[in-house]
Amino acid sequence: MSVIQDNGLILIIFKDRKYLKRITEGQSFHGKGGALNYSDIIGKAYGIRIGEYDIYEPTTEDIVMYAFKRETQIIFPKDSSFIVFKINAKSGSRVLEVGTGSGALTYMLAHTVGPQGKVVTFELEERHYKNARKNIEKYGEWGNVELRNEDVTDYFDGGFDAAFIDVREPWICLEKVRSLMKESASVGMIVPTANQISELLKGLQGGGFGHIEVMEIMHRKYKTVAERVRPQDRMIAHTGYLVFARKIDPL
Template identity: 35%
Template sequence: MDGSTRLIESGEDVLLYMNERKSWIVKVEPEKKFHSHKGIVDLGELVGKPYGYEVKTTLGATLKAMPADYLDHLERIARRTQVIYPKDMAYIALMGNVRSGSIVLECGTGSGALTSYLAGLVRPNGKVITYEIREEFQANARKNLERLGLMDSIEMKLKDITGGIDEKSLDAVVLDMATPWLVIGTVYDALRTGGRVVSFSPTINQIEKTVDEMQKTGFVSIKTVELIMRTYKVKVNETRPDMIMVGHTGYIVSARKC
């Protein structure tokens, strides 16, 4: 059965879509009501209906029920820290050669945005071990990752990575932390030969120190990039780049243990 005919089951996360600016993820259950400024929806009405079903709120707004997917959840992740942008996530994962079955160490967990993307890639037999130094950030990230149903592929550790890495023979290490240069030697020891490290930093000063350490440690294939993404307004005879863009996120260094 395809997405347009699959029936909505009790307990599923459903996206109630009104327009590009307004949509909500709700867990559908009988007897449950969803309240918003657009009125109330009886969620029980959705159980057993096909995806694509249109439900009316008590104030007359029409909401279309779609299966909530990973991107819907990622956009709504509860942020207690800066999170990695989607454009950077995809490149970080590629340069870390993160694939199904990979064993990956990540530091820090932050809000768990990057953790969630990596966990989706390593499933079903791989694992993401993620270190975070601050308990309140870890607790928030845990809630985000539980909501996404990814905890089977994640091990969370409350741990300062500068105190050492417990794991050995890792396929990849991914760093998004303020002082990555302090752990490059430790990361080298924890990787398997041929394993990869990828580090994200918002400033070029951090990158200089990190690359310097990588060179001294013996990493090879050291590459630094910045990804700039421009979005477009597309309309016949009026297509042009959007006026406002995200000007800067950060730089990404990748390298390999030889």
């Protein structure tokens, strides 16, 4: 049983709205469903309905979506969960990320590789780097993330099990990233435009990569009325195109 603790995190759901809060004894949440006194729930198990509020233990998704401060467009769960899988990050992996952004994927990778693994992530823009560091420090658990406010070009400690690139011109750092990857390892990339797919394919097909894949994932939510099963009226039509490849060498 997970118990709600003073200074712990909670997810509050009120109708369609979600709030992620770090709670303090004596304080309270004020929303459209009235006041929620944190003292009333501290010491109780997560997963409780109190008035019109539902209180859950935050999942990785909840933290990334509702707690992380965003300075950049984040990679959405529909994409990031697939990316983690496709680059084959797993318990104990050492993963390279170029373009930390707000740290959403970084955080998910950190969860996946766990305490025995490591995520090394590069972010050139100081503002984004600082924001991502705050997000990771606030919500990360295992100290397995190394954030670097520098160019990956100056880094030489290779042998990564997997890599991901999320920068405007990923083709520029392809060769460098490749040199830091283990043989046979997978690299993933996300780009918003078809023009970038084209550039990326040229770079990847230039040499040293095989098993190239390009795809997009569409996520369509449905209403939850048993008598009226149907998709919601609107959806996110596009986040980015995903590109994957594997490192290969001639025998």
